[in-house]
Amino acid sequence: MVWRNAAKIALAAGEALGKAFARAVKDEIKATQQAAANHAARTGQSSSEAKEGGTANAKLGISLQESIQILNVKEPLKAEVVEKNYKHLFELNDKTKGGSFYLQSKVYRAKERIDEELRIKANQEAEQPKKENES
Numbered sequence: 001m002v003w004r005n006a007a008k009i010a011l012a013a014g015e016a017l018g019k020a021f022a023r024a025v026k027d028e029i030k031a032t033q034q035a036a037a038n039h040a041a042r043t044g045q046s047s048s049e050a051k052e053g054g055t056a057n058a059k060l061g062i063s064l065q066e067s068i069q070i071l072n073v074k075e076p077l078k079a080e081v082v083e084k085n086y087k088h089l090f091e092l093n094d095k096t097k098g099g100s101f102y103l104q105s106k107v108y109r110a111k112e113r114i115d116e117e118l119r120i121k122a123n124q125e126a127e128q129p130k131k132e133n134e135s
Contacts, residue, residue, distance in 0.1 A: 056113065072085055
């Protein structure tokens, strides 16, 4: 009898924790979506552009802002400047020259993220004339 009551209490507590966790996840998703919408409004991006940027951040594990800071480049991004700064920092952090593999990998990831952003922008510019021609 005692075990039955203990089991009922444990099940009720587990159910309450499960509901609280589900509610917290829903609230977090809602807050993230709101933050993305606010960021898109501040930067003048459409929601699809903001979503693409967020997807790239998640896929590559580094944000565009952090990448810009690491490679010491400014907006608007220019591929030549990015490549020049990348090569300099990558060679500077070469482990055989006393550099840090960790910093070298951060430089590599930053370049990768900026390249992804440049690709996204190029795709958007390529789609723009198509949409204007259809109108």
